[in-house]
Amino acid sequence: MAPRAVALFIDLVLIGVVTSIISGVLGTDSHGVVASVISWLYFAVQESSGWMATLGKRTMGLAVQGVDGRQLSFTQASIRWVGRWASSLALGFGYLLALFTDRRQTLHDLIAGSVVVQR
Template identity: 40%
Template sequence: MNYNSKQIEYASFLRRVGASLIDTIVLVLITIVVSFVFGIFSYFLFGPGASDVVGFFLGLVVGWMFYALFESSELMATPGKLALGIQVQDEDFQRLTFGRATGRHFAKIFSNATLGIGYLFPLWTERRQTLHDIVAKTVVIKK
């Protein structure tokens, strides 16, 4: 998708927050179901302590797959971003590869490590990028 620079409208901070809230709800529901199913299997196969470990790692994997698969798909958006009409693209306004989407997801560690200040970057950056967008070389735009 090629964009003329005059056509591009970067997603607002509030739109991104709203999308994040929706995604969190969807992701929690998915994680509960997946953890419940795998927790039952691990409990019976490996004992009571194993289900906690399995649940922890499943949470990490489910979150990673959720964001990386949705954002690198043809939709270029998670359910929350779709609902609010925004997409994630690379800085050349192309669809993310799975690798870049993975990098963007794990770059959120930097946004979190700044006590959340990395998530506030869209309030003062020209392209409304978070710290993890800057690290991953991505932008979030209105469709």
């Protein structure tokens, strides 16, 4: 399995655990909102931090940076997170796009002007 896919799996498991705990405390009606907020903050905060990677990406030796090689801003990382919805809604085509671009960029990478690199 590709390192990016493994990293995403790790991240989604972590987000799922945290979401389940918080939703359990707040009540089941809030699960969708809680999941969205936690997911957004999880990705945007970590990818715009000095780590430039989520826990999953760090585990797999990956980092996210701007196409210019710089650290993503919080806004840029948030745009990347929103772009994931576009990648998913297009029947997964947005993720498959990485197979056909020189820098292995997904649709959400192209939207945000980011690229995932090996550390």
